[in-house]
Amino acid sequence: MLATSFVILSAFFAAQIEALPSGAPVSSCSTMMPFHIPFLFVQQGVAPFSITLSSQTASPQSPITVTLKANSGGPAFKGYLIQARSGKNIQAVGTFTADGQSNTGKTINCPGGIKNAVTHTSRTDKTSETFLWTPPANFKGQVVMMATVVVRYNQIYKGVQSSLITRKKKG
Template sequence: MASGKVVSLVVSLFVVTRVQSYPSGAPTSVCTTMLPSHPPASPSTSPSIYTVNITANAYKPGQTVSVQIAGNQYKGFLLEARDAGQNIIGSWMSPPSSCKLITCTTGNDAVTHSDNTAKLPSLLYQWKAPSANCPSKVTFYATVVQSEYVFWAMLKSADLQLGR
């Protein structure tokens, strides 16, 4: 009888540790891959119902650019700006409610959800370009979670060019 309880406890602990969704936002441990830990899910292979849109074609050092995840409502996301070498760059400012800033490599360089309530596709995220050493091209990447087991990873925006 006691061994049955031990097996049940071990199985329960295994299930609890295997199901790791992040309703309070993406952890910094996923900044590089941008893959959520929603076992046994993997990114959707169907065409994305989301797009990553930017409000400018070019930027200048220190300029703020608005970024939008367009499409349907979504529950979770991770949004980053990267240079051609895939380095995370710039910083995010003033996230909308139910969103928060996180630090992947340097201060506030990514934005994610802070709860799993539905996010409207009209939300705008404010990215600030570095004030010096700006890359010639910036691309915004987003992983968007529609539900715990349905998500698209590394969706790309159009390139944002450094203006002269």
Template sequence: MTEHILLVVACVLPAVVWGFSRGAGDQACINLTPNHDSTSQNSTPPYTLIVDTTSIRQGGVVTVTLNATAAGDTFRGFLVQARCTKCTTADTAIVPGTFAKYNASDDTIQTKNCAGVDQNSITHTSAVEKTSAMFTWTAPSDYDVSQGIEFRAAVVQTRPVWWNTLMSEEISVTAAPSSSSHTVLGMAVVIVSITASLLL
């Protein structure tokens, strides 16, 4: 009897882990909802999404950290995206920026292409328990500065226990300096340098 039980457990366990063992599936891309035959928790997520800045320029980079908030808390899977906060379709507007690993050698995370856009999401690589994940995100160089950005995440603690209500602080985007302003600034520096040398 014991052998039969062990055989059943051995057959079922890979299926349980499979749902998030190699990263979030494509079905999670739009609504941040994993295909786990369960619903999102209504409680406050025991995790935080921390950004290193709340204001960037077009093409700027944000460092994002997903953390468990209490000692002993872990997560097995996650999917993080940048979302537009002032778009009329904010719930489905994935900002087409570019995610990357913070540490190139980190083999616990990987970028993901959602809705056919390269590297616009980031997820896990295995079901190993984690307490944090760190990555960067580069904003589009032509991002509409009238729109805000926030990071949203689905985080899986165990297969039936997950949250998709985790959000970072909102990030504002300002226009990048134009090439002409760079030219004017460069000329001003040259003029000041020449003037200073003449006065010496």
């Protein structure tokens, strides 16, 4: 009985981790994990993905392009959630634009903001997704782009990070 229950629960949880076709739910915003369930499927070590930036400085008048991509020879990915975060703060900052960029993603409204995260809109294999990010008007200090990337139900990479982004100096 216990073994049967374990198999049924394992199958249920595995199905829940598969990249949702409509993207990450708002409930994933704070943890950046599928369904807030602490799975053992988070991969350790260096992720085969990177987040590149068009610039390491940004301002509300000078947004930057953010690209999540599979590294050369790395696997394609089915799902993702990307946010800009400051320090240990779990609240996403700034706004993303998905329209007109090279992506199949969409913006979502995580708590405390509007369009402050981006996620996938289909489970098709992807090797690159590009968005525009605009910092908030009161942007000071530094932020980093954070991503969770789903390759398949048992292969999730959490904590994929960009280099630091600082406020662009006037002038």
